[in-house]
Amino acid sequence: xMFRLAIKSLLSRRFSAAVCVAMIALSTLALLTVDTVYxxxxxxxxxxxxxxxxxxxxxxxDINLLLFSAFHxxxxxxELSFSTFKHWQNNPAVKRAVPLMLGDSHKGFRVxxxxxxxxxxxxxxxxxxIFAQGAPFTHVFEVTLGREVARKLGYRLGDQLxxxxxxxxxxFQQHDARTFTVTGILAATGTPIDxxxxxxxxxxxxxHWPEQKIANLxxxxxxxxxxxxxxxxxxxxxxxxxxxVRTFQLQRAxxxxxxEPTQAVLPGVAVTxxxxxxxxxxxxxxxxxxxxxxxxTIGVSGTLLTHLEQRMKEFQLLRTLGARQRFIFTLLGxxxxxxxxxxxxxxxxxxxxxxxxxxxxxxxRWGLYWALDxxxxxxxxxxxxxxVIAGIIFSGLSALRLRKLSL
Amino acid sequence: xxxxxxxxxxxxxIQYGHRKGPSWLIPRWQVAVGATVFMQAxxxxxxxxxxxxxxxxxxxxxxxLTVLNEPLHARRPAQTAPWRARNLGVIFQSLNLLDYLSxxxxxxxxxxxxxxxxTGLSExxxxxxxxxxxxxxxxxxxxxxxxxxxxxxxxxxxxxINNPALILADEPTSALDDENGADFIALLFDLxxxxxxxxxxASHNKSLGDYFGQHIFLQDLSRPL
Numbered sequence: 001x002m003f004r005l006a007i008k009s010l011l012s013r014r015f016s017a018a019v020c021v022a023m024i025a026l027s028t029l030a031l032l033t034v035d036t037v038y039x040x041x042x043x044x045x046x047x048x049x050x051x052x053x054x055x056x057x058x059x060x061x062d063i064n065l066l067l068f069s070a071f072h073x074x075x076x077x078x079e080l081s082f083s084t085f086k087h088w089q090n091n092p093a094v095k096r097a098v099p100l101m102l103g104d105s106h107k108g109f110r111v112x113x114x115x116x117x118x119x120x121x122x123x124x125x126x127x128x129x130i131f132a133q134g135a136p137f138t139h140v141f142e143v144t145l146g147r148e149v150a151r152k153l154g155y156r157l158g159d160q161l162x163x164x165x166x167x168x169x170x171x172f173q174q175h176d177a178r179t180f181t182v183t184g185i186l187a188a189t190g191t192p193i194d195x196x197x198x199x200x201x202x203x204x205x206x207x208h209w210p211e212q213k214i215a216n217l218x219x220x221x222x223x224x225x226x227x228x229x230x231x232x233x234x235x236x237x238x239x240x241x242x243x244x245v246r247t248f249q250l251q252r253a254x255x256x257x258x259x260e261p262t263q264a265v266l267p268g269v270a271v272t273x274x275x276x277x278x279x280x281x282x283x284x285x286x287x288x289x290x291x292x293x294x295x296x297t298i299g300v301s302g303t304l305l306t307h308l309e310q311r312m313k314e315f316q317l318l319r320t321l322g323a324r325q326r327f328i329f330t331l332l333g334x335x336x337x338x339x340x341x342x343x344x345x346x347x348x349x350x351x352x353x354x355x356x357x358x359x360x361x362x363x364x365r366w367g368l369y370w371a372l373d374x375x376x377x378x379x380x381x382x383x384x385x386x387x388v389i390a391g392i393i394f395s396g397l398s399a400l401r402l403r404k405l406s407l
Numbered sequence: 408x409x410x411x412x413x414x415x416x417x418x419x420x421i422q423y424g425h426r427k428g429p430s431w432l433i434p435r436w437q438v439a440v441g442a443t444v445f446m447q448a449x450x451x452x453x454x455x456x457x458x459x460x461x462x463x464x465x466x467x468x469x470x471x472l473t474v475l476n477e478p479l480h481a482r483r484p485a486q487t488a489p490w491r492a493r494n495l496g497v498i499f500q501s502l503n504l505l506d507y508l509s510x511x512x513x514x515x516x517x518x519x520x521x522x523x524x525x526t527g528l529s530e531x532x533x534x535x536x537x538x539x540x541x542x543x544x545x546x547x548x549x550x551x552x553x554x555x556x557x558x559x560x561x562x563x564x565x566x567x568i569n570n571p572a573l574i575l576a577d578e579p580t581s582a583l584d585d586e587n588g589a590d591f592i593a594l595l596f597d598l599x600x601x602x603x604x605x606x607x608x609a610s611h612n613k614s615l616g617d618y619f620g621q622h623i624f625l626q627d628l629s630r631p632l
Binding site: 004005008011318321322 | 485521
C-alpha cells in the first residue's frame with residue numbers, strides 16, 4: 001500500500017517531479033563530466049609515459065626532459081653521444097631502449113628518429129595491432145605516420161614526402177634531396193605519438209648529409225647496411241627494465257656515468273610534478289561542478305519543501321485515518337529517495353552517453369582519447385548515500401512540521 | 408468493538424487546547440454507546456479541537472478521558488494511531504480523500520491502517536457505495552474527479568469500512584447544498600443505525616439537529632480557560 005501510495009502521489013505531481021529529476025540529473029552530469037574530463041586528461045598524461053621506467057637525456061630539468069622526450073614540447077639543451085645510448089642499451093638490466101632523435105619536422109608535425117624498439121615498445125603497451133595500415137620501416141628512406149598526421153595531411157601508404165629542418169610548417173631549410181615513402185600508419189594511441197612521424201636513426205642521419213653525399217646512397221637502402229649512417233648523437237632515450245626493482249639503482253648509475261654527464265628521470269614522478277603545477281585546473285573544475293550541484297540542490301530543496309507544505313493536510317488526513325508517524329515518514333522518504341536516485345541514475349547514464357559521443361568526436365577530430373574511467377562502486381554508493389540522506393532530511397523536516405501542527 | 412463499554416465517551420475534568428491557542432475545560436461529559444449526538448457550536452468555538460482530542464490526536468493536559476475503553480489521557484498521540492484506525496471513523500468538512508487515489512483505494516487505505524485483512528473488502532466497499540447511491544464506476548475514478556457531494560459520500564464509506572464503534576464528523580455538510588446535506592445525513596443515519604455506532608456530529612447549523620438523539624451546545628459543555 002505504501003509503495004502504491006508513493007507512486008500514485010509522485011505520478012500526481014509528475015511535472016514538478018520531472019523537473020526535480022531533471023535538475024538532479026543535470027547536476028550529476030555536470031559533476032561527473034568534470035570528474036571524468038579531469039581524470040581523462042590526467043590519464044592521458046600518464047599514458048604518454050606508459051611502460052617507460054627511465055627517461056635519459058643530457059642534464060636538464062626533470063620536467064623539461066619529460067616534455068621534450070615524451071610530449072614533444074620544447075627542445076633538448078644538449079644531446080647525448082650515441083655511445084652512451086649503446087652503453088646503457090647493452091646493460092643486462094635493460095629490457096628495451098628506445099632512442100629518440102628530434103629536431104626535424106614535416107608540415108608542423110614532429111619527426112622522431114628512432115628504431116624498431118619504438119614499435120616493440122608500442123606493442124608492449126598498446127597490444128599487438130599497433131598499425132592501422134602497413135608495417136614498420138625497414139629501409140632508410142621510409143617513414144611511418146602517427147594516426148593524426150595521416151588523417152590531417154591525408155597521406156596513404158606509398159605516398160612520398162620530404163622532411164624539413166627545425167620546427168614549423170614553413171621551415172627555411174627543406175631536406176629535399178631525398179623523399180621518404182610511407183610504409184605504415186599507426187593506430188590511434190591517444191598519446192603524443194599520434195602527432196609524429198617516425199623514421200629510422202639512419203634516415204635522420206642521412207638527410208643531414210651534404211647533398212652530393214646523399215645522392216650516392218641507393219634508394220632501397222636497408223637500415224644498418226651503411227655503418228656511416230649510424231648517428232653520432234641523439235636527444236634522449238627511454239629505458240624499460242627487466243625488473244623494476246632495479247630502477248633506482250640504474251637511475252643512480254646513469255646519473256653518475258663518468259664518461260658523459262647524463263640524467264635519468266622517473267617519468268611517473270615527473271608527470272606527477274607536472275600535474276602538481278596544474279592542480280588549479282582541478283580546483284577550478286571541481287568548483288564549477290560543485291556550484292552546479294549546489295544550485296541544483298537549492299532548487300530541488302525549494303521544490304520539495306513547497307510540496308511538503310502543500311501536503312501537510314494530506315499527512316494530517318493520513319494521521320486521522322490511523323497512519324503511524326512512521327508510515328508518513330517512510331512514505332516521504334521513499335518518494336524523496338526515489339526522486340533523487342532516479343535523477344542521479346539518469347545523470348550517470350547521460351554522462352556515459354555524452355562521454356561516448358564526445359569520445360568518438362574527440363578521437364575522430366583531434367586524435368584525443370581517454371579511457372572511460374568510471375568508478376562504479378564510488379558512484380553507486382554516492383547515489384545511494386545522497387538519496388538516503390535527502391530522504392531522511394525531508395522526512396525529518398516533515399516530522400517537525402507535523403508535530404508543530406498537531407500540538 | 409469486541410467489548411461493550413457503558414459509555415462510548417467518558418470525560419471528567421479534562422483541560423485541552425493547542426499549544427498556541429485557547430484552552431478549554433470540560434468538567435463532565437458521558438456519551439452512551441449507540442447514541443447519536445449533535446454538537447452545536449459556532450465556528451471558532453473549539454469543536455475541531457475537541458474532536459481531535461476525542462480522536463486521540465491531541466493529548467489532554469489533565470483529567471481522565473476514556474473513549475471506547477481506551478484511556479486516552481494516558482496515551483501520547485503517536486501511540487493512538489492503531490487504536491484510531493481500528494475503532495474510529497472520521498469525516499471532515501473537506502479534504503477527506505486523497506485526490507490522487509481512486510475511491511476504492513481511498514476506502515481500502517483506511518482498512519490498511521486498521522490492519523483489516525478481511526477478504527472481500529473490495530466487495531464491502533462496493534456495497535457501501537451502492538447504499539450511498541454511488542454508481543460502481545466511481546470506484547475506480549480518482550477522488551479528485553468527483554463532485555463535492557460524491558466525495559462526502561465516499562468519505563462515509565471510508566469511515567465505515569472497518570465497522571468502527573465511534574464516528575466523529577466535523578462539519579461534513581457545510582460544503583454541501585441543503586438537498587445534498589439532507590441526503591448525506593439520511594444516508595449516514597441509515598448506515599450508523601444498521602451498525603449501532605455511536606455518532607458525534609459537530610456543526611454550526613442547528614437545523615440539522617432534529618435528526619439526532621441528543622442535541623448539545625458546546626458552550627454548555629466546555630468553558631474557556
